Amino acid sequence: MNFIKKRSENDFRNSSKSYGYFMGLFRKRNVNNLENSVEANGLKRKLNAIDIAALGLGAVIGTGIFVVTGQGAHMAGPAVVISYLIAAITSTLCALTYAELATMFPVSGSTYSYCYVAFGEIIAWIVGWNLILEYLVSAAIVASGWSSVFVGILKLYNIYLPDSITKSLLSGGIIDLPAVLLIIFITYVLYKGVSESSKINNITVIIKIAVIVIFIALGVPHINVKNYHPFAPFGLKGIMTASSVIFFAYIGFDTVSTSAEESINPKRDVPIGLMICMTVIVVLYLAISLVLTGIVPFMKIDVNNALPFSLAQIGINWGSVLVSVGAVVGMVSTLLVTLYGQIRIFMTMSRDGLIPSAFSKITSRNGIPGICTILTGIITGILSGFLPFNILMDLCNIGTLSAFVMVSIGVIILRKTMPNAERKFRCPGVPFTPILTVAFCLYLMAGLQPLTWMRFLIWTIVGLAIYFLYGIKHSTLNY
Structure with a gap:
């Protein structure tokens, strides 16, 4: 009777292989794996808590505040301050979860490394692939924004560069040469080593924070309360849409966790650096959004040059020039730290065998990949x-x-699977804080355009193809 068939021994063997292959996708790294890879990598520990906080500030305060603020004001009106607050709450919640995992696993790789322990290889790859998207694209955005501000300053002195070398191919030019030259310079600085990079970053962070404080001090006396009415002209939808865009202004604080292997005392310095970073940027961003929409009616704000334009509108031309120069200097450190984070993530994924091993080779002279x-x-x-x-x-x-969603879920899982692991910093209110973090992240993601989701899906599919063609075969967990 054909409908009563028995499974042969080969059927069971093949089924077992398929099951083993499927489970292999979720193989995990443990703490010993991570510690062994750290000891073998040769990176030099030179960063303290202040250096780490400066790395976060260098990454966060840049194109987001100097460019995105104007865009958010046009979307939400004066209620852009609420949009900033929503994005700030989301980022602060994420920082709390990052701090716990960074003190448990003080290694480079950020979310990617944490997910390798919490969820397994396939999820870690997807998260790492998305981090590549974050850092590479963010760095390109910063360089492009820097080029726009730099060209604008030259125009103030009647120096006009041709569009062919100042605009990208898809924007009517041939190449954005200032952006490319800036990236070449920053790459050279990073190649010189982390200590030298940190010194330059610390200097530029001081400059741009000083410029932002000057903008706030100059703007406060010129605030006109009438400019705050109507406060939320586009309602909740406008606030939500602006929050989704403004979140870009906070991107970069997670770079702090990628510096763990190069910090002197990562279990102390990383959480302290994160908290200092988040406190400073939240205070500065809320103050800037209030001052900006208070001194200029929101519809008159220049989207591409918000802060300098607003000072020029109230007759403080020298302040406008100063802020423009500060923006140019400030975005240099943002680019430096963003590229720094990307390089460390590439290195960590290479060290795990998911991309070619050449990426994790450390130079003997400078101690960098x-x-x-x-x-x-x-x-x-x-x-x-x-x-x-x-x-x-x-x-x-x-x-x-x-990536932030996965980190938050990872904290909950690791509290269950590794309850006795040492945590120098414990995220308060687990599991409620991570759940709230996920909710805020999903809220912001819901405000993004459908086309963005489609592009993200394509990017993820390409990443999965690379993993199944290369990563799964060369993973160091195979050996």
Whole structure:
């Protein structure tokens, strides 16, 4: 009777292989795996808590505040301050979860490394792939924004550069040469080593914070309360849409966790650095949004040059020039730290065998991943030179938010699976804080355009193809 068939021994063997292959996708790294890879990598520990906080500030305070603020004001009106607050709450909640995992696993790789322990290899790859999207695209956006501000300053002195060398191929030019040259310079600085990079970053962070404080001090006496009415002209939808865009202004604080292997005392310095970073940026951003919409009616704010334009509108031209120069200097450190984070993630994924091992080779002279640094600079230069600003920003946001969701879930899982692991910093209110973090992230993701979701899906499919063609075969967990 054909409908009563028995399974042969080969059937069971083949089924077992398929099951083993499927379970292999979720194989996990443990703490010993991570510690062994740290000991073998050769990175030098030179960063303290202040250096780490400065790395976060260098990454966060840049194109987001100098460019995105104007866009958010046009979407939400004076209620953009609420949009900033929503994005700030989301970022602060994420920082709390990051701090716990960073003190449990003080290694480079950020969310990617944490997910390898919590969820397994396939999820870690997807998260790592999305982090690549975040960092590469974010770096290209910063370089493009820097180029726009730099060209604008030259125009103030009647120096006009041709569009062919100042606009990307898809924006009516040939190449955004200033952006490419900036990336070449930053790549060179990073190649010199982390200590030298940190010194330059610390200097530029001081400059741009000083410029922002000057903007606030100059603007406060000129606030006109009438400009706050109507406060929310586009209602809740406008606030939500602005929050989804403004979140870009907070992207970068997670770079702090990628510096864990190069910090002197990561279990102390990383959480302290994170908290200092988040406190400073939240205070500055809320103050800037209030002052900006108070001194200029929101519909008159220049989307591409919000802060300098607003000072010029109230007759403080010298302040406008000063803020423009500060923006140019400030975005240099943002680019430096963003590329720094991308290089460390490439290095960590390479060390795990998911991408070629050449990416994790450390130079004996400078103690940095040399090949990875150069390749990251080349890819970012191509993106910034030939792709326009507006195509990149939403992709950066969705990639980052998806990674934050996984980190938050990871904290809950690891509290159950590794309850006795040492945690120098414990995220308060688990599981409620991580659940709230996921809710805020999903809220912001819901405000993004359908086309952004489609592009994100395509990016994820490409990443999965690379994993199944290369990563799963070369993973160090195979050995």
